[in-house]
Amino acid sequence: MTIVGGGIAGLACAWRASRAGLSVTLLERDELGRGASHVAAGMLAPVAEAEFGEAGRRLLELGMRSAALWPAFARELEQASGTGVDLLPTGTLVVARDDDEARELERQLAFRHSLGLPAERLRASAAREREPALAPTVRLAMEAPGDHCVDPRLVLAALRGACERAGVAIREHSPVAALELDGAGARVNGVRLAGGERIDAALVVLAAGAWSAQVEGLPAHARIAVRPVKGQILRLRDPSGPGLLRRVLRFQGGYLVPRGDGRYVLGATVEERGFELAPTAGAVYELLRDASELLPGIDELQIEELSVGLRPGTPDNTPAIGPGAVEGLVWATGHHRNGILLAPLTAELVVEALAGVPA
């Protein structure tokens, strides 16, 4: 079988499929794990992310299932690769900065309680007791004690190691131009690389992230519209070490994720700008403004990196995981802002789907 895309989704699928006994070839257009996965902050936060509406309900269900899989996934991955992935039980604190935001947060709390989700209402003073570096501008907070985080770059390194040990054939710098179907267009039978090379495959997993819709060859009814959703993100480091913030901090317009060693990830914009990859003055300004208003101590943090990622977004921003209209083709894309969270579940669902395809 062939997997198109070497981000966290493709790598997780490759590792799990290979452990399930399949012979796996992984094709990556660039280098493994250099797309959105490399830029992601790594929040495992289905409760904090929960949204109203039908799509929100579906995403919440997927997110809760995948969050429950993460501890075992991380443990097995660390054993398989010999690399730690820093899954930290930080919990998440969502804060409101003014009365408007506080009223909205009350609504969000009521919504979570109606679903039986673990979310605690905290008065400003209680929030500042738990995170003393918070500014007095905080009006209200919600703690999601089960929403943790992981370091995506360590996960990528571990997945690479685990795939190599499991015998996955990894081919970097091998962009896939098109899927090849049988004469009737009903079944996939291979992929064609941009260089012209053809690779036979009765099973193909399309995990190409924001580039998923650029793979040609599918009839119109079998395509899934995936667009890039730009996210700008900063990586900061506290020269005086860890301790400024212990929980993941979320606010309207962004979040701050502590890595546990004095490093922090401050993100992220959500922009519709096509494949544009440049950081912009206005976005960086707003991220720094909001974060330093809430946590004045970040002013002294060093900026280690300024990066841009392209999340894969479907029309309703819910992921496309599982079999589609063409036999032998399994989707693992469209993870939008939840690619890291959904990786274990994606791999599980994809391996199930692969097992269900008649060979």
Next chain:
Amino acid sequence: MTIVGGGIAGLACAWRASRAGLSVTLLERDELGRGASHVAAGMLAPVAEAEFGEAGRRLLELGMRSAALWPAFARELEQASGTGVDLLPTGTLVVARDDDEARELERQLAFRHSLGLPAERLRASAAREREPALAPTVRLAMEAPGDHCVDPRLVLAALRGACERAGVAIREHSPVAALELDGAGARVNGVRLAGGERIDAALVVLAAGAWSAQVEGLPAHARIAVRPVKGQILRLRDPSGPGLLRRVLRFQGGYLVPRGDGRYVLGATVEERGFELAPTAGAVYELLRDASELLPGIDELQIEELSVGLRPGTPDNTPAIGPGAVEGLVWATGHHRNGILLAPLTAELVVEALAGVPA
């Protein structure tokens, strides 16, 4: 003769000394032009920079002399190297954003007029006529029509080329550990590299920027205290091309320099932090905040680079140019915020000083 330091001061001295017939060896600890010169914005702005007081008066006189040398220096350098340096006749606009700043700017205008310096008082409406992208928050402005700018990276490349063509012996990655003096400590007779190698030299120019005081070997009475003064700076690019701003824009806390091709340099902090080279969240936030308040259009600019330079500062922040207490040793350091402006004059004064030393 030997020059210690391959920034703009050392390179300009090397080129001019070589053209004056001297045999020049240039020693650089890292690579040529990778220190403060590489980070500098390149303002040639003696009028906008003019400061009250004795040190200010001395700096103004040096700055005016060097600004007058720049056009011919640039022309000759371009001819000698075959490389353009983009000396742009932009002029400079200094703006006040509130009544406090406007009152201070009136005082600055009166000060410049008392010295006969070219500086025009502009009402906010007139300033916005000249630079339509300025925000309505501007209260008052001063135009210094003779304060231009140059691209320091092009100047560095041109100086390298001119030095090579003139036969300067350039040795990169050759940090100088100490000056070597004669037995009486009255005359320099060489330098010792960090690796131990000794180079004979009856004439030594010390142009090591912020690292000047780390060169050992001078008796206490002959030393000049030079400290690093940290500056953080952003390089921006307008994807829609040039035109947002034509003049150099200065404001309390920073400046924005247009390169003429849609690129802009936004700087700079002035920080006492030793040899620390990391950009910080608070500094970048404040630069972006001030600039976007004044010129809202910069929000859409792309951030191409975030860099830190270490300016060499003497106790009164005026440069140390010329012979010191030890015969054969000539200083060309301590240029603080004016290294690019003062390069032509520094080279001229150093070559004069070298000619005056008995061989």
